[in-house]
Amino acid sequence: MSFQVTVQPSGRQFACDEGETILNAAIRAGVGLPYGCKNGACSSCKGKLISGNITHGAHQEKALPVTEEALGLSLFCCATPHSDVTIEAREVAGVGEFPVRKMPSRIAKIEKVADDVVIISLQLPATERLQYLAGQYIEFMLRDGKRRSYSMANAPHKDAQISVHIRHMPGGLFTDQVFSTLKERDILRFEGPLGTFFLREDSAKPVVLLASGTGFAPIKAIIEQMIHNESGRAMTLYWGGRRPQDLYMHALCEEWARTIPAFTYVPVISNAHADDHWDGRNGFVHQAVLTDFPDLSAYQVYACGAPIVVDSAKRDFVNLCHLPAEEFYADAFTSEADLA
Structure with a gap:
């Protein structure tokens, strides 16, 4: 079963599968809802529920206080619809320009640039190149199903590699691995590009x-x-x-x-x-x-x-x-x- 999501004021519509969040369905459909963390912490995806029924999954209180939820506000990254819904959100132009893809990458270089920071360069398959907007991020897909997000630290025109900057968080599932066992030529799988944080090139403002x-x-x-x-x-x-x-x-x-x-x-x-x-x-x-x-x-x-x-x-x-x-x-x- 799927439900129809209508975005106002644009009138854009997309299907949301049962049990799927509104944001994930929008990303899949190439509809540019604003978002950042995708896990109910940053409030970037906050918008208004105009009609329909939803359930919110786990999220931080500061991202969506109870008082705001009572006024009809919603975090679309953790909102699952139970009927057709109409939402009010400001769409971000350009987000759907490049498809979100799952890709393998090989670690080409690990460079320690501070006691607790490394820069990892990722070599992509020779036949593929990741298209993205400067400022967007990727999600590494870990073996246990969890994900970790890191921004691309180089502009898309630079070369066939992408780089990420990783700070060690002691006890962190991924960063402990990065700083102990991860080595060059290891394979990492990721999904991207993601996020609505990117350079707006249509402005002349400083x-x-x-x-x-x-x-x-x-x-x-x-x-x-x-x-x-x-x-x-x-x-x-x-x-x-x-x-x-x-x-x-x-x-x-x-x-x-x-x-x-x-x-x-x-x-x-x-x-x-x-x-x-x-x-x-x-x-x-x-x-x-x-x-x-x-x-x-x-x-x-x-x-x-x-x-x-x-x-x-x-x-x-x-x-x-x-x-x-x-x-x-x-x-x-x-x-x-x-x-x-």
């Missing part, structure tokens, strides 16, 4: 790029895409970490700042030690943006990192710096701890 930790990965892909496009749009990158070593590609960002006239780099450290000899900006990374850009009304912002960083940035940029809410694009990295 951009502020905000990253914390390995949230730098999709931001790097977006910057590379803008360089490749020769867009000329002003770019200001704020990259935050606790210690200087957390900015594991600091030299690359400094090179961009030296060689790209429209590019500015602002590294920000929140917990520098005396022996770090850090003489740059201190504090929380989004607050550095608040200081430098009291008026963001004419900008786009792309933010990626820990949920607390992304949530704080959106709240303060919109409420204090006059950023139009629709010009804040974000990908909040969620771990298993974030889902508890």
Whole structure:
């Protein structure tokens, strides 16, 4: 049995199988509902249920408070319909441009760039190339059926390989394996491209790029895409970490700042030690943006990192710096701890 989902105001319709979430059905149908984590933690897929019956699966209270659910709001990533439904959601143009595929990949290189960060380069089959938008992510499919999401850290034009940045989360099912037993030439299967966090190339607005930790990965892909496009749009990158070593590609960002006239780099450290000899900006990374850009009304912002960083940035940029809410694009990295 399947149910029909109608999206307003576009009028787009797609079928949703019994037991399937509205978001998964939309992805399968190439309908661009906004989303991020796909597991009820980030609220990117929140919309309104206009008619019909649904059941919500497990999700975080902060993503969909009971008071909002009572008003008819829904998280489509964990909403399963029991009848035909009509929803209200802002569709994202371009999401369905490239098909979501399951693909094998071979680890071509594992590079340790910090004590707790590695960059893995994945070689795709010679006859296939993954088409995606700069900023999107893939899901590794693990043997026990679980999945782990990582953003592509290179722009799609770069080469036949894709790279991901992985931070070690002690006790993590996947990252413990990455930092102990995973080796070059091992095979990893993934599904992608996924996500509605990507560069909007139809705008001439200057951009502020905000990253914390390995949230730098999709931001790097977006910057590379803008360089490749020769867009000329002003770019200001704020990259935050606790210690200087957390900015594991600091030299690359400094090179961009030296060689790209429209590019500015602002590294920000929140917990520098005396022996770090850090003489740059201190504090929380989004607050550095608040200081430098009291008026963001004419900008786009792309933010990626820990949920607390992304949530704080959106709240303060919109409420204090006059950023139009629709010009804040974000990908909040969620771990298993974030889902508890």
